[in-house]
Amino acid sequence: MASPSPLAPADAPTGGSLLDRDWAATPFGPRESWPPSLAFAVSLCLRSSLAAALYWGPERRLIHNRAWSELVGEEREVGIPAAGSDHSLWPLVAPLVDEVERSGEGAFVAEQPLRLVRDGIEEETCWNCHLGPIVDEAGRVAGVLGQANEVTKTVNVERRLSFQVRLADRLRGIHDPEEAKQAAVELLGSYLGAARVGWAEIDEAQGIAFVQRDWTRDPAVPSLAGQRTAIAGFGDEALALFRAGQLLAIPDIRQLPLGSADRTAAWEAAGVRALITVPLVREGALKALLYVHEPTPRPWKRSDAAIARDVAERSWAAVERARAEQHQLLLINELNHRVKNTLASVQGIAFQTLRGEVSLTEARARFEARLMALSGAHNLLTEENWGGASLERVVRDSIEHLAGEAGRFDVEGEPLRLAPRAALALAMALHELGTNAAKYGALSAEGGRVAIAWTQEGDRLSLEWRESGGPPVAAPARRGFGSRLIERGLAADLGGTASLHFDPEGLRCEIEASLAAIRAPERAVG
Amino acid sequence: MLVAMNIEDMLLELGHEVAGLASRLGPALALAGEGRFDAAMLDVNLAGEPSFPVAELLAGRGIPFLFATGYGRAGIEERFRDRPILQKPFRAAELAAALAALAR
Numbered sequence: 001m002a003s004p005s006p007l008a009p010a011d012a013p014t015g016g017s018l019l020d021r022d023w024a025a026t027p028f029g030p031r032e033s034w035p036p037s038l039a040f041a042v043s044l045c046l047r048s049s050l051a052a053a054l055y056w057g058p059e060r061r062l063i064h065n066r067a068w069s070e071l072v073g074e075e076r077e078v079g080i081p082a083a084g085s086d087h088s089l090w091p092l093v094a095p096l097v098d099e100v101e102r103s104g105e106g107a108f109v110a111e112q113p114l115r116l117v118r119d120g121i122e123e124e125t126c127w128n129c130h131l132g133p134i135v136d137e138a139g140r141v142a143g144v145l146g147q148a149n150e151v152t153k154t155v156n157v158e159r160r161l162s163f164q165v166r167l168a169d170r171l172r173g174i175h176d177p178e179e180a181k182q183a184a185v186e187l188l189g190s191y192l193g194a195a196r197v198g199w200a201e202i203d204e205a206q207g208i209a210f211v212q213r214d215w216t217r218d219p220a221v222p223s224l225a226g227q228r229t230a231i232a233g234f235g236d237e238a239l240a241l242f243r244a245g246q247l248l249a250i251p252d253i254r255q256l257p258l259g260s261a262d263r264t265a266a267w268e269a270a271g272v273r274a275l276i277t278v279p280l281v282r283e284g285a286l287k288a289l290l291y292v293h294e295p296t297p298r299p300w301k302r303s304d305a306a307i308a309r310d311v312a313e314r315s316w317a318a319v320e321r322a323r324a325e326q327h328q329l330l331l332i333n334e335l336n337h338r339v340k341n342t343l344a345s346v347q348g349i350a351f352q353t354l355r356g357e358v359s360l361t362e363a364r365a366r367f368e369a370r371l372m373a374l375s376g377a378h379n380l381l382t383e384e385n386w387g388g389a390s391l392e393r394v395v396r397d398s399i400e401h402l403a404g405e406a407g408r409f410d411v412e413g414e415p416l417r418l419a420p421r422a423a424l425a426l427a428m429a430l431h432e433l434g435t436n437a438a439k440y441g442a443l444s445a446e447g448g449r450v451a452i453a454w455t456q457e458g459d460r461l462s463l464e465w466r467e468s469g470g471p472p473v474a475a476p477a478r479r480g481f482g483s484r485l486i487e488r489g490l491a492a493d494l495g496g497t498a499s500l501h502f503d504p505e506g507l508r509c510e511i512e513a514s515l516a517a518i519r520a521p522e523r524a525v526g
Numbered sequence: 527m528l529v530a531m532n533i534e535d536m537l538l539e540l541g542h543e544v545a546g547l548a549s550r551l552g553p554a555l556a557l558a559g560e561g562r563f564d565a566a567m568l569d570v571n572l573a574g575e576p577s578f579p580v581a582e583l584l585a586g587r588g589i590p591f592l593f594a595t596g597y598g599r600a601g602i603e604e605r606f607r608d609r610p611i612l613q614k615p616f617r618a619a620e621l622a623a624a625l626a627a628l629a630r
Contacts, residue, residue: 340596344615348528
């Protein structure tokens with residue numbers, strides 16, 4: 001074989017420097033003495049663009065190229081038996097080399113995981129390896145050439161994609177916000193092999209972070225579930241980052257403290273030495289933090305932080321969707337309940353109107369009038385989205401049907417917002433009183449008047465309906481629907497009393513109610 | 527109140543007596559704790575508050591009860607779902623059958 005020249009021959013563009021050595025000093029002897037099979041195999045190995053190693057002869061004497069020495073971390077002596085070379089790959093490769101020698105067929109290993117220390121950082125890598133037989137002049141397998149191609153990036157991208165699909169599949173089937181949070185931290189925890197992963201919801205007004213549940217790798221890792229901590233503990237710097245939506249990844253809080261020295265010590269006591277914290281900011285407010293904790297230092301990879309952010313965003317979207325669904329379900333249930341109650345009220349009106357001695361024409365008119373009164377009260381409540389209604393509006397709307405009589409009412413009282421139930425009850429009662437006044441009471445006579453006045457004192461509301469100027473009043477022989485509705489039903493609904501007084505100068509209705517029972521709840525501040 | 531009055535009338539027509547009526551949780555609890563009666567009927571929603579504490583009290587006293595609700599069975603707490611439920615609105619005949627079942 002021609003000796004190497006400074007100008008490498010056309011057939012030897014690379015690997016030259018490795019080929020160009022004092023082979024006589026190695027167990028392989030001078031190149032001139034090599035059989036063509038060895039010369040071919042060595043050339044193939046040293047010129048390979050992949051990490052390549054040749055195992056030659058029964059002793060599996062090792063020759064490798066530069067890429068291979070980068071793979072195992074350092075060079076090995078040329079010609080040293082592989083079994084004695086103490087390189088991390090050999091235990092994996094040895095059985096394959098034996099197999100290739102025995103069968104004379106090549107072997108392929110896909111995505112072989114390998115923990116490597118490169119640039120001082122230990123990492124999980126993946127390799128595709130091919131081992132091929134080198135057949136000598138006698139037709140025997142004299143050596144095995146191994147070539148390995150790193151596929152760590154591809155494998156990681158696939159892993160990440162399949163993780164995202166798994167996450168999306170899990171989240172899609174979940175309709176409970178807490179369950180969505182838990183599914184996300186479980187998946188992220190096992191993906192990262194982290195000690196503890198969880199969600200802390202932030203209440204900025206209270207300055208509190210609250211952990212409902214979290215995920216831990218094993219029972220030895222303490223859970224933070226149920227913990228309520230002051231967000232000031234993160235320190236101003238970290239909080240400012242979080243509020244700006246920036247993620248924090250700390251490999252070792254002793255090197256990069258979180259908050260004051262005391263705080264950092266407290267974090268460490270809580271099992272936090274390394275962390276990734278992803279903030280969730282919605283409409284300018286910090287809503288939640290997704291945390292990943294390790295009790296020992298961990299040099300986070302860029303991809304760890306990226307996947308944590310991805311999980312935070314996706315799962316929070318699922319949490320918000322689940323919350324909206326729950327809210328919608330609540331509204332539908334509430335509506336259903338309201339409809340059923342209204343139907344039951346209509347049933348009550350029908351039942352009460354159609355009983356006793358009453359002509360069909362009269363019953364139809366009364367039924368319709370009562371239905372309209374109920375409907376009017378509903379309209380009033382709907383205007384305010386069923387939050388409540390003003391007492392004065394309830395009063396004025398209830399007497400509106402007495403067309404042309406508006407000038408005969410004196411209405412006076414302080415403003416008060418009634419709860420829906422009280423508003424409905426009062427509207428129905430006032431309707432009965434008004435109808436009665438128009439038929440038999442003050443409004444049936446020229447110049448008759450009705451005064452409606454209310455006052456509030458302490459927890460009590462006193463409302464009075466007083467008729468005057470009508471025909472002389474006598475107590476009726478039999479109590480009708482209106483009387484019962486007022487004296488029993490209204491009293492119960494208002495949490496108070498209601499009484500009818502048949503004074504000769506005019507009918508009087510006195511209503512006493514507890515403000516706590518009838519006042520509309522404060523409107524929620526959006 | 528129309529509903530309560532109507533039920534009261536139904537009960538009277540069925541030959542029962544009405545021992546008491548409460549439309550809010552506080553009075554309902556007082557009634558359930560001390561009242562003397564053979565059976566109770568609970569609206570699930572008492573002026574915005576669920577009536578399950580009343581149900582618990584009644585169950586403790588061994589007094590049979592049934593629910594009347596517009597929410598459906600799903601609106602009843604798990605532990606009380608085996609109790610009879612009347613869906614509002616209901617007819618006198620349905621009420622009679624439910625009460626007869628309670629008495630058994």
